[in-house]
Amino acid sequence: MFDVVPDSYLADILFHNRVDDRCGITVITQPPSHVIEAICLIQKRLSQVIDSQRLWLTPSENLHLTLLELIYNCSQAQVEEVLLQLNERHSLQELLSYIVSVSPVLHAPKLKLTPSAIILIFSSKDKPIPLSQYKLLLRDKVQIDLSGYSVPRYSTTTETGHITLARFIAQIKSSDVQQLESLVSGINDTLRDLVWHANNEVNVRSGPVWYGGGHRELAAANGIRN
Template identity: 25%
Template structure:
């Protein structure tokens, strides 16, 4: 199996160096990123001038009540995904059900489409452009597709601490890299999820491909829901027009807070160092990573 040679401009190595290659510091950076972002979005969404949800216009045309038959997503991509294990999919199903109780019009990511993006190689291109990139990948003599997809089988990483992250357009279940929790199981967690992202970046580079990734922030998230309309959040005003109902928006934000309290109490590591296995995701544990191409913004596309 090929091994990556860490390039000087690898964007993932920067955070590893800044964190002194310390799993605890890396975990803290991931947690700080998502906590701060949730706080910012919470303030924005509950502000008096919040205009309503940011509708995904392409998804609205692909699915839901306003679906347009024959419409195709113009964006073609090449990505490397990790699929959540069955118990994490079950956890997501619970969260989606809780969200649907207060926001029935939410578009929910189907279970079979759930994924986290380890590395985005190319995005928003034509089919022909993606085909050219795929052929470059397939013809590489330095690194094979199997070198990439099977990499986590020998370089195991764990994600813990599930939490709902959100903004005005979508919701996700996010995780933080493990940092020694459950070390008695043979995990020292010195090699983290961020190290995996770093190494996959360089493996792809070694195939001769440039990497046009938008996601280098410290985040491990699975998108679970998107807004495709404002149904349930707007009411008729005195003039007969539509206006945002702040109480319904607040209800959803409060529900997210309740879900996160439940997740933390049930699935996060305990004060004594133990943790529920139901909250642990061993990345690529059974099948490795998925190299995916095509119109895959919402979990579709085809395996390479």
């Protein structure tokens, strides 16, 4: 059993009408319909254990897996500076065409409880390319100067990516944690055959890309749908 650490930032937004003005630039892929349907069923079962005052469920239209996060927790002015660099070096649509042409295949998902969230972790197949190598390719492809900005620290060895299904926004009882652990164990036995290509609905987004709403979709591309 573990201790829940609620997402106080998200709780403030939901309960106190706070505006999330943290900005960033990110490349995401949105899951295909069969993955979204599976996630919605999981979320329904989670909500039967923990109510909405304690567990926030990610809306289906916001479900995504991050492929590349260039900067995060920055001002809008900093975002515009980085976008200027990007536009000088790349056509975003050409960059996305490259991204969808070499994307990995994700499979064997497992639901996992973390102190602040419930996530669905996907492993990647070795062919056509493992996720760790893919992320390095994307970073090398961008090749812009991000010194002086808040830049995520990526692990170059991880073969997994995740989708956040829910976040804890208040403390829950130990008995509820036990129920969740039992539920997660049972759900994982049913997910073994879920597979998808990570080039479905790829988008480049900028602005308040977390909980703030109002982000801009700079470019989009579709690869293999499955």
